Amino acid sequence: MADLTLYHASPSRSSVVLWMLEEVGQPYDIKLLSLEKGDNRQADYLAINPMGKVPALRHKDTVITELAAICTYLADEFPQAQLNVPIGTPRRGVYLKWLFFGPGCLEPAVVDRAAPRKEEARRGMLGYGDFDTTMNVIAQAVAEGPWLMGGQFTAADVVIGANLRWGMIFKMIPERPEFVAYAARIAARPAAQRADAKDKALASR
Ligand SMILES: N[C@@H](CCC(=O)N[C@@H](CS)C(=O)NCC(=O)O)C(=O)O
Secondary structure (H helix, E strand, O other): OOOEEEEEOOOOOHHHHHHHHHHHOOOEEEEEOOOOOOHHHOHHHHOOOOOOOOOEEEEOOEEEEOHHHHHHHHHHHOHHHOOOOOOOOOHHHHHHHHHHHHHHHHHHHHHHHHOOOOOOOOHHHOOOOOHHHHHHHHHHHHHHOOEOEEOEOOHHHHHHHHHHHHHHHOOOOOOOHHHHHHHHHHHOOHHHHHHHHHHHHHHOO
């Protein structure tokens, strides 16, 4: 049994952590849940994540939830994979900005657009401001690339990149040339390819 166990539904937001685990390269087990059958609402899983959501990651005796937190944790815990920017480096501030930008700005901007409110919220009330500004900020960062932190691929690319990839597949994010080129760079990564293949096999079970 590996020290790391991913509670996963295939495909879902936990697929982001599956990719991250492939980037990290440490052994891990998968506990597959069916959201359709409501496995995530059963008492044994609610004891792991009371939110009833995937992903959750067990590392030894500790359970971590929230995909951006899990990716940040894995990058710091296994620095040999060089997916983090270490404490003590000012650039870490920028790296953390992108890790928080995923769940704090990108995801709410995309979800709000897909499921709009009856009454439009004031820009100042929304943490992401507005959809177009959010997209422009990311487009500029990935255009400079190849990765969000320049030459170094990091956990921030997993968090933001997965969201862009899925968002474009589901037509929730515009296929801007900067995003398409960034997604192609991601798709060429062996770890992303391994994760995609594993997820496909798991989904067909
Ligand atoms: N804030 C969570 C969101 C996780 C999430 O919404 N997961 C979905 C799958 S994509 C889920 O578990 N849905 C099942 C449900 O809510 O019943 C994260 O970023 O990890």
